[in-house]
Amino acid sequence: MSHLSLKSLVAAFLMLVFFTSGIRAQDGAKLFKQNCAVCHTSHTDAHGTGPGLKGVFDRVPKPADAWIHKWILNNEKVIKSGDPYANKIYNDNAKAAMTVFEGQLDDKAVDAIIAFIKGPPPAAPILAKGPSSDVAATENVGGIDPLYLTLGILVILAILIGALRSVRTSLQNTANRSEGKEENPEIGFWNEVKGWMGTNRRLVGVFSLILVFMGMKGCWDACFDIGVYYTWETKNGYKPEQPIKFSHKIHAGDNEIACQYCHNTVEKSRHAGIPSVNVCMNCHKAITEGATTGKTEIAKIHSAAGFNPLTGKYDESKSNPLKWIKVYNLPDHVYFNHSQHVVVGKQECATCHGDLKSMTLAEQKNPLTMKWCIDCHRQTEVAMEGNPYYERLHKALKEKYKGQYDVKFTVDKIGGLECAKCHY
Amino acid sequence: MCGLTAAILLTGFTSCGKRDVNSPGVEFMPDMYRSPSMEVYGTSVFNGDTIFSSQFLPVKGTIARGYIPYGYPNTDEGYLQAGLNLKNPIAFSESVVKEGEVLFGKYCIHCHGASGAGDGKVGLKLPGPPPPYTSVALKNLPEGKIFHSITYGKGVMGNHASILTQEERWKLVYYVQKLQGPKETASADSTKTGNAKEIKKEEKTK
Numbered sequence: 001m002s003h004l005s006l007k008s009l010v011a012a013f014l015m016l017v018f019f020t021s022g023i024r025a026q027d028g029a030k031l032f033k034q035n036c037a038v039c040h041t042s043h044t045d046a047h048g049t050g051p052g053l054k055g056v057f058d059r060v061p062k063p064a065d066a067w068i069h070k071w072i073l074n075n076e077k078v079i080k081s082g083d084p085y086a087n088k089i090y091n092d093n094a095k096a097a098m099t100v101f102e103g104q105l106d107d108k109a110v111d112a113i114i115a116f117i118k119g120p121p122p123a124a125p126i127l128a129k130g131p132s133s134d135v136a137a138t139e140n141v142g143g144i145d146p147l148y149l150t151l152g153i154l155v156i157l158a159i160l161i162g163a164l165r166s167v168r169t170s171l172q173n174t175a176n177r178s179e180g181k182e183e184n185p186e187i188g189f190w191n192e193v194k195g196w197m198g199t200n201r202r203l204v205g206v207f208s209l210i211l212v213f214m215g216m217k218g219c220w221d222a223c224f225d226i227g228v229y230y231t232w233e234t235k236n237g238y239k240p241e242q243p244i245k246f247s248h249k250i251h252a253g254d255n256e257i258a259c260q261y262c263h264n265t266v267e268k269s270r271h272a273g274i275p276s277v278n279v280c281m282n283c284h285k286a287i288t289e290g291a292t293t294g295k296t297e298i299a300k301i302h303s304a305a306g307f308n309p310l311t312g313k314y315d316e317s318k319s320n321p322l323k324w325i326k327v328y329n330l331p332d333h334v335y336f337n338h339s340q341h342v343v344v345g346k347q348e349c350a351t352c353h354g355d356l357k358s359m360t361l362a363e364q365k366n367p368l369t370m371k372w373c374i375d376c377h378r379q380t381e382v383a384m385e386g387n388p389y390y391e392r393l394h395k396a397l398k399e400k401y402k403g404q405y406d407v408k409f410t411v412d413k414i415g416g417l418e419c420a421k422c423h424y
Numbered sequence: 425m426c427g428l429t430a431a432i433l434l435t436g437f438t439s440c441g442k443r444d445v446n447s448p449g450v451e452f453m454p455d456m457y458r459s460p461s462m463e464v465y466g467t468s469v470f471n472g473d474t475i476f477s478s479q480f481l482p483v484k485g486t487i488a489r490g491y492i493p494y495g496y497p498n499t500d501e502g503y504l505q506a507g508l509n510l511k512n513p514i515a516f517s518e519s520v521v522k523e524g525e526v527l528f529g530k531y532c533i534h535c536h537g538a539s540g541a542g543d544g545k546v547g548l549k550l551p552g553p554p555p556p557y558t559s560v561a562l563k564n565l566p567e568g569k570i571f572h573s574i575t576y577g578k579g580v581m582g583n584h585a586s587i588l589t590q591e592e593r594w595k596l597v598y599y600v601q602k603l604q605g606p607k608e609t610a611s612a613d614s615t616k617t618g619n620a621k622e623i624k625k626e627e628k629t630k
Binding site: 033034035036037038039040041049095096097099104225226227228229238239240241254255256257258260261264271274276278279281282283285286287321323324326329331332333 | 445446447448449450451452456457458459461463464465476499500529530531533534535544545546549550551552553554555559560561577579580581582583584586587588
């Protein structure tokens with residue numbers, strides 16, 4: 001009974017707070033978002049940089065409001081005063097100091113924040129549910145493969161030929177019998193074919209020539225596929241499933257994160273770099289739910305980093321590397337340098353890698369053959385104007401091609417076709 | 425016999441027509457594609473365990489070429505000391521600020537927003553957006569503290585020492601300072617009641 005009355009009392013108090021300070025609580029929400037939300041969540045247990053504030057009024061020493069007010073204004077002072085609870089949470093949170101708000105927030109603002117934390121949780125933002133962007137799953141659905149269609153037609157034709165042949169022989173036999181002649185001697189199918197081929201030599205020759213050329217063309221085309229995973233007609237290439245359903249579209253497209261943030265060695269090294277998990281964690285420490293995959297995929301990053309999202313702590317012994325699958329493979333006998341192309345050559349990522357900002361699953365968008373490299377080196381003009389890297393070379397080239405006006409300084413003019421540039 | 429040849433033909437045809445997107449294709453002389461040398465992100469067998477090269481830590485005491493140690497620890501005390509003592513070693517110039525701006529556009533903008541107001545696309549998805557550079561708390565932040573925060577991270581922000589070199593971080597500091605605007609000279613009144621005034625204004629408009 002007493003429990004019930006206490007509950008109703010609290011409810012009445014909450015209502016009172018809510019009604020008397022409607023505007024205030026709203027300000028509180030705004031102030032909370034500006035000042036506190038960076039580290040705390042207001043109505044959940046989720047541990048950000050600081051603890052989640054659900055049930056905080058039951059945890060802190062009574063009277064709770066006054067204590068929290070004191071704490072928000074100057075937590076250092078409270079800790080130094082020897083308050084046992086204050087020291088306990090300070091130590092529990094690895095002695096990470098909270099910002100002192102004295103001088104930044106006045107009493108009224110702090111009360112507004114407290115009223116907000118105490119009030120009902122704000123309506124959760126409704127996540128926009130876009131259409132499933134799993135392109136791989138929707139591909140090749142419906143319609144019959146033309147190959148199966150031709151095979152089916154061939155089978156039907158073969159059956160027809162067989163049937164017609166037996167019909168013809170039986171008809172001929174009945175005709176012979178009625179005319180009183182002898183029945184045709186049983187000739188084997190192959191013997192008959194041989195006979196036909198003997199009488200139609202020219203036709204057979206032409207057909208066999210066509211067949212031989214088709215075979216050669218097929219072999220020639222197949223040679224282009226060796227070591228190249230790329231379909232020339234459709235411009236589609238290698239598109240392996242990755243251990244995490246990482247979407248370039250969401251990260252680089254929708255959220256406009258620069259390529260270099262994750263592939264941050266692209267300007268400094270030969271390799272563009274696959275981000276280590278700590279780079280993922282820079283955002284995913286706080287963002288634990290994805291737009292399309294929910295929590296499952298981000299939980300994989302957390303387990304790879306040994307991160308516990310409930311406590312907000314890392315356990316390095318539990319970390320394990322992610323086995324990303326390399327999409328753009330150059331053979332080991334080719335040297336390629338990213339920084340050379342991106343920094344000195346001023347090439348955009350999309351020139352070689354396609355529009356990754358619209359790709360859910362990364363896909364090889366260029367054949368990466370030597371012809372492809374060479375073609376680009378023949379066509380691309382070197383950005384020499386205002387490029388200190390080429391100052392000397394630019395001068396020398398101007399000297400060399402003096403008097404010729406339509407010379408384009410393409411990459412091949414500065415040695416872009418030298419064998420040893422890439423093969424050594 | 426006939427069935428067998430038909431089956432072989434059929435599989436032959438189908439394998440020509442369709443490719444497995446998970447397969448990297450046929451390789452001629454695979455040993456030239458994948459040489460036995462150690463590869464970046466490759467694996468190697470060490471004491472019977474398969475180990476990723478990224479799991480290897482350098483030998484203790486190894487220092488990377490051009491590495492400059494950063495002497496302030498990732499503690500509150502270190503933060504405070506960095507704010508007091510650390511000064512930008514790069515001479516100020518307009519071109520350095522420009523370089524800082526380019527770096528900002530690659531490494532900061534998605535959370536902090538183009539003007540540093542904390543309104544980047546990712547910033548708005550965080551539980552709490554990053555505080556604006558012009559806010560009371562950050563307006564007068566000394567350069568040492570800015571550098572320290574980029575190096576170790578602060579609050580929700582993560583460690584960016586692995587992404588940016590010290591030189592790049594200092595260039596960023598210049599640009600962040602540009603976004604902070606001119607420093608306020610400790611006029612205590614305006615900072616103290618900044619938020620309160622805002623609220624009052626809003627109440628009045630309502």
